[in-house]
Amino acid sequence: MSDESRQPKASRRAFLTGSLAAGGALAAVGAARAAGDPAILELPDWTTTLGEGVDANPYGMPSEYEAHVVRRNVPWLTADPVSSVNFTPLHELDGIITPNGLCFERHHGGVAQVDPAQWRLMIHGLVETPLVFTLEDLKRFPRVNKVYFLECAANSGMEWRGAQLNGVQFTHGMIHNVMYTGVPLRTILEECGLKPAGKWMLAEGADAAAMTRSIPIEKALDDCMVAFKMNGEALRPEQGYPARLVVPGWEGNMWVKWLRRLEIGDKPWHHREETSKYTDLLPDGTARRFTWEMDAKSVITSPSPQAPITHGKGRTVITGIAWSGRGTIRRVDVSLDGGRNWLPARLDGPSFDKSIHRFYHEFDWDGRPLYLQSRAIDSTGYVQPTKDALRSVRGVNSIYHNNGIQTWYVNENGEAENVEVS
Template identity: 70%
Template sequence: MSNEPTADLLNRRRFLSVAGLAGAGAVLPTIAQAGEAPKPDPLITEVQDWNRYLGDGVDKRPYGVPSKYEKHVVRRDVSWLTASPESSVNFTPLHELDGIITPSGVCFERHHGGIAEINPADHRLMIHGLVEKPLVFTMDDIKRMPRVNKVYFLECAANSGMEWRGAQLNGCQFTHGMIHNVMYTGVPLKLLLDEAGLKPNVKWLMLEGADSAGMNRSLPIAKALDDVLIAFAMNGEALRPENGYPLRAVIPGWQGNLWVKWLRRIEAGDQPWQTREETSKYTDLMPDGRARKHTFVMDAKSVITNPSPQAPLKFKGRNVLTGVAWSGRGTVKRVDVTLDGGRNWQAARIDGPVLDKSLVRFYVDFDWNGEELMIQSRAIDETGYVQPSKDELRKVRGVNSVYHNNGIQTWLVRGNGETENVEIG
């Protein structure tokens, strides 16, 4: 039998020798300290409070919440945007997130009459109009139908709307935070419509919510029969009240104002319902005075979330640039990033799932020496569409709209790491 130590024994001895160094008041150098003499770190060499005392037991937190050290990761609103918070919006903290799934607790909100608090036992969904058999569904009825799980982004048409005339809001939470990306669980709308039996002349549906605004929107029947869901869950649990509990419409790739929350009624008809808000508000004003109408699809778009004004660079040397990209026309195929204002571009690394009408997460690993950076990203989707610069967009669309601004966002990283919203086209 050999007397040579095994690999396991060698690894164990190596671990014990390192532990002995730490116990003697020395630590191995970190990446940031490489090349420097090791310095004792009391956070390693001394016992901390969380080592001394028992923590909460399993009976103390029946519904988990984030660490108290993450309490700053919240939705934020801009009070001067609207006259009332009950008909307003708040913003997803994109700069604090990673991956592609938005936690339910920070998905942005947009309301027209405040949050409706509805007992699911009392909620009903009616389908009527040009149908063979008008129907009323309870929540139990809907949950007994075949269900699907899909990950989709939801973007408000006014996302980035304040930036049409120039840089306004200093933070990607405020410039791009009217978006979230979650897994929805629900029933294809087509199944419900098939049960009611659509008449041949149906061309549009009217979707109506149960909030105090009675918010309703017109939806072309072709889209309704394609990929629309009637969802009762998000991210594996029931919808949050602010996101439409107990039932909402999910209209993949199309602007968020169509995604009616607290859904209670669907009426089938042969023409769109021209609500005052749809005709006067959700149109895109053009330079010649005309308006683009029914601009449902959200075009390819991206934003660098880190570094950004709310997430400045803190360290020289090794750094990670990251952001998100999306397209209402399908999947994102590539994201390009520039660190010098567009003179040179490189393909970012997309990591994680690449799904239809879903956010993708991209990264660029880089070394920073303290020089100023002018950073941008541009998305290219599966149709070949390339996200335009703001100047390219304005040449066609002008600056009178507040909707569908998918122009390239620019951040200026200064020598001290502070980052600003700026314009270079």
């Protein structure tokens, strides 16, 4: 069937090519000799034949032509995929919301497949009444909807010693930004009755890593949530189904997934993920701990090494994202010449507290090489620093919290590369 239907088209295409080669002299004679774009002149299958009906995909998936838009990992980075990370394809995304299936994953003991009927949240320690909640109980609390970014503290951590990975997916892809539906943690803790001596909270997951982090009670009562939906649907298993902790603006490791327990105490626990890991070693051998807040940061997502300029010189769109763990983004500057001169970019889309912001810079590219950089300024006045400024204080062995300015070199052909420039 398809062979038959394509046969005449093939011959017509051959004829058309011939006529174009002949200067198009015959093109005006009739429809069969029309000159122009075959995508217009030849009716495609999707116009002449019926498509699939409803229910062909009960849970809808992206177009088959978008199959390359997937999370990817860096196999050499970790010992085993069960305790590893993959990266959000930032170069393929726009707006501020990350689709659920593209949110980067970081697990320490694989993805727990938790039966929601067996899920329990226990709150105990320095509370008046230790309580147990089912998922149904959780959904009887008043809910809120909030858009927050979640960034791994190790995002860009492979770039401390210099440009290493050729793709924004790998240099900056340990971040996602979704709308959470859940219950303010304050409301849940008030149900138990906090004792005045309670200054810290230990959050614990139900996965095979039993992930734990110590969180000061001020943060727990400020804007933390226990979330059960992301972008309107149930949390994905890899994001902590059926419920996770949301710790806005703070490093992603604290957003405990598959949450099972909250203990209130009078001191921090100093567990593995806040001592051996997620502490920042400095050149003098001392280390910073409790570096919870994510500093203001931005990156150009296109063009970038995975998203080169393919249209040649002329009208060109630069786009990227910016975020801050301390508030909103006030301004993003873009440089085309490696930081010599800066122009304010155009922010577009909603500006939410501790959320990704989207920026654009449209210009006429003259075809000469570009040294693209972006610089975020947040609502506290914090200006995203250069990588060298950070290295001058932190050296190159602190792993976490690299929010330095990224440079993409774009050559005359539009190909982009991760570089550092003087």
